[in-house]
Amino acid sequence: MIFDWLIPSLIATLLVLAAIGALRRVNFWRAGQAEKVDMWAGLLAMPKRYLHDLHHVVERDKYMSRTHVATGGGFVLAMVLVILVHLFDIQSRILAWMLLAALGMMFCGALFVFKRRLNPPSRLSKGPWMRLPKSLLTFAITFFVLTLPAAGILPESLSLSNIGLTLVSLVLALLVLLSLGEMLFGMTWGGPMKHAFAGALHLAFHRRPERFGGGRSTGLKPANLGGESHGVAKPEDFKWNQLLGFDACVQCGRCEAMCPAFAAGQPLNPKKLIQDMVVGLAGGTDEKYAGSPYPNVPVGKASGSPQEIITEGLVSADTLWSCTTCRACVEECPMMIEHVDAIVDMRRFLTLEKGDTPNKGAEVLENIIATDNPNGYAPGSRTHWAADQNLAVMKDVKKAEVLFWVSDGAFDMRSQRILRAFVKLLKAANVNVAILGDEERDSGDVARRLGDDATFQSLAKRNLATLAQYKFSTLVTTDPHAFHCLKNEYADFDQAGALKDVEVLHHTTFLNRLIEQGMLQVDRFKGGKVTYHDPCYLGRYNGEYDSPRALLSSLGIEVAEMERSGYRSRCCGGGGGAPITDIPGERRIADMRMEDVAATGAELVAVGCQQCTAMLEGVVEPRPQVRDIAEIMAEHLVEQLVEHTVEGAA
């Protein structure tokens, strides 16, 4: 071949450019705030995180998973071998053959990428992403041809005229430039392949390493109170590895497809949000964004930079307040990006610094501060619901096997029915239980999701101080939001260890144990078809999908599952303070969820959350009935009766 120097030079140049781009990119991330990460452990763990954890998520889409294994795996292998064979010119037929094989694999994968891009679903971003399959194919073909001589398939010098050879070489060089440019230069200079570079590092330096290896990490990180500012105002206020995480986005739009707010036509699209963060961290505008917009918000008007306030030009506050914190996007993201963390971080700025919580937000926060409950009820009326329940109160008994965390449902007449049903079941099973009574305070869930971490932390600390006074081995609650706070978010403030040896359970888990132990007996359910709605804070946040279903099954109910159930359950619209901030959309999320329910033909939807109950019951009738599992259980409880013998009675 003539121009023997050309291909290696191109490779070398592009590698250098890539390295420069990488440094530039790393500098973007370094603009973020310090966050301690065990770099080496992360890097060492990265391959496994990629192959196992990330693949586990990608695997949900079998087509894409196989395609990516072939394409990505083929590319990584091919790239290493290209460097060895074509840059360092290592003469080895084995290497050459291996390279051919890798390229073959990549080619096959790329064909499927190409095929998918022929008629791509709306969730996929277009623009440069439409070019990528062609680049991949070009890369595979070009290097395949280039490697044929090294593999001994083609002679080193072909019987072509010099002109012909020169022409072929130039064409090949051009193709190398184009395809390798996409793969290497694009990788670090903002092309679609950026995802591989940033994604790999994101996996290595992930802010929640607990998520890898089957773990779960869903509790929000505490805000640092008392500093100069609170929350994230500008992109540079994010932790550096959060910025890195944004860059990992592949714009596959799986988040968008799952986002309830997006579906409801509220101005939120998690993918666009992440892309806007990328715009922010690198500086610029969203002109080039080629995916679905925030519903009813035109693309191209947003701009930002690391030092500019995000909500003043890059992302509207309404976008941030539309989120229900349901984690459907996070659960679905193959790159394990943490959208909810980012949103709450930005909400913290709006609430704590600007006092700009929309609609009822400010009022609710004031209520929580003044009365320890979001609706401002007299704190002394917290236990009114239980006036006829004869429940032991911790203040009197000091210890009990089980502490029933009642939650703010105590103030709500509808939720009280759930509480009473649960108490009925506890009594039937002779559980040694006590409540905190008026000493209980709001868990802080709403305050935290609305960005008021100061109020959350204050509530958490005061609740923990109360809990620390009493002895109990199990804490159980019917409220998944309180459950999540107590189980996952209080630990950051529990220096005294009030919950250290305490098992925190959702009532469905607890009830299922009682059923399994034969402590509760229930009749068979006689009604019609039943479906089950997984509450976000029970399912995705805490992984409890089985106990509610086991309970329903104990009633003889065969759950008619909704298409979106389990980890893919659609939010009711009630989380994250969304009903309070109440950002207008085209539809209500709860209505859509009720349509999911109705599609199963169910007459009854079982839930395990008072908030879900409230949201779903807010859907206008006619619609299926809504019951907490505790209510269904209590209705079917087999009770023991005692009759006093009366004179003359048979």
Next chain:
Amino acid sequence: MSQYDALFEPLNINKLTIRNRIVSTAHAEVYATDGGMTTDRYVKYYEEKAKGGCGLCICGGSSVVSIDSPQSWWSSVNLSTDRIIPHFQNLADAVHKHGGKIMIQITHMGRRSRWDGENWPNLMSPSGIREPVHRATCKTIEVEEIWRVIGDFVQAARRAKEGGLDGVELSAVHQHMIDQFWSPRVNKRTDEWGGTFEGRMKFGMEVLKAVREEVGPDFVVGMRITGDEFHPDGLNHEDMKQIAQYYDATGMVDYFGVVGSGCDTHNTLANVIPNMSYPPEPFLHLAAGIKEVVNVPVIHAQNIKDPNQAKRILEAGYVDFVGMTRAHIADPHFIAKIKMDQVDQIRQCVGANYCIDRQYQGLDVLCVQNTATSREYMGLPHIIEKTTGPIRNVVVVGGGPGGLEAARVAAERGHKVTLIEKAPELGGQISLAAKAPQRDQIAGISRWLIMEVERLGVEVRLDTAADADLIQSLNPEVCVLCTGGRPFLEQNPEWGAEEGLVVSTWDILNGSVEPGKNVLIYDTICEFSGMSAADYLASKGSLVELVTDDIKPGVGIGGTTFPTYYRSLYEKEVIMTSDMLLEKVYREDDKLVAVLENEYTGQQEERVVDQVVVENGTRPNEELYYALKANSVNKGQIDNEALFDIKPQPQLLADKLDGMLLWRLGDCVSQRNIHAAMYDALRLCKDL
């Protein structure tokens, strides 16, 4: 929480926490039929209220502590024997199970009873003065007897406590023995048990002290008192404040229940349980006056029927607990429905006083519109569950109370129901009854039923006269005829109904006939319709004479309702004439002559009037029934054995009906009343 927070704020009486502010106050149920024991029926009646969320039930109005205070007349609870204790345990368990609390009123009725039965006792009162309402003569109680009765109170309180009840209420109201001693109207004694204020107070005080000593400091002991006897020679409001303060100062009374009015005359008795002619909470000011001077919670009932009314009273702080006794007879799930956000589904008491008027006749207390009340033990449901069997096509003809109830119950069962009504509106005779002065609230019965059938999706066809062809075209599996009746003016051809000489009370009340100037109403029925027509005509300016062949006009109307009619009729100078038969009506010039004949002497009198109105009941509209009967699977017959046993009609037990099942109920069978029609509708349709 909700707009009704004020109702749901728990409050302690002594150490007893009452879960909300709603009380079913003491009333005589007439269910303690087994020698005064709280029967299964009694227990289930109160259990239903507790299940429905009522905070506190005070049961057993006028429950007796002594064997010489007869209980059998009103089947009130008998606390004079230990036999009651296990019965109380069942009662207490049933109520406690649902988080309710239950106490019992205990009393010696003194002269307010009848002596001519049971143990044939000499009735006793402080000064032996006769009681007019019960026509009860009595002896002057002797000191030995006083102390014995005090001892009986103590034993009764012990039995209540041992039976697991939450407290006792000493009745010092309704002219029972304690307030017979209190009232200078009845207590003329000059010994230490009368005369001075302290003397008149002594009996009640000794009872209170002895009972408190027996039950200890924590068991609830309350007192029910009047707020004003409304008798010039009786206790007025200031007297009652003094009395309440006097007893409250002992610290031994845990609450006061306050009732407006005395009740030892027919006229005052009507105040005690105000019927629909009264304004809302007419005597609240009296209870509020007592609350001003005592330090313990005050309970007040009397015409409080609506959750918003209760809330308003509680929020304003007039009293601490609102008694909603009849409200719970009409709907024991009153509280539950508020909590379920189903306030519109509460069946509201209309003050027809069918319950209490039956009680004063010694009959079991029943609700005119809720026929499941106190029949819980028979299996009649307040909450009707959907059928698990086939969904049927049900056609109901007639939109009076019977037809509306049949349609409601069938629709609650989940059937496809069509309701056909000839008139342009639903309600049947209730709509007529509501036209009379002070009777408008009776329309609440149909208002609720109409709201329910609408809610339940019943197809209502108004202005539609049903005939056999129409019914067949609808192809019903079950057809319920509730076509009612029509005024029966033809019984005596001499009345001249055919010539138009007489009109019916319906013609008057529905406005189709203009009121005459000088009107004679001839009423053989002596219930509401004749009195209502008289009241209506008089209020339009007619001169009215109400004539009956019975012993007095309105004699068929109960003790709390005829007085309010009498007040209105006497005030409007309606002449009431008894014992006269209407023999003949004829026209003379532009006048009508009504010929009346005294039943006992045969002597005839004539009245020259402008208009003669006859109330002679109704004859059934049964044409459609006979047109459909032959083609029905059951030939129109209802299996009475199954019906009375609250069992499904036998045809419903088969897998499939081989044709149309035909039932008729209400006045289209024979004239009875609202309750009878609705009871049949419920017990027939609940198993559809």
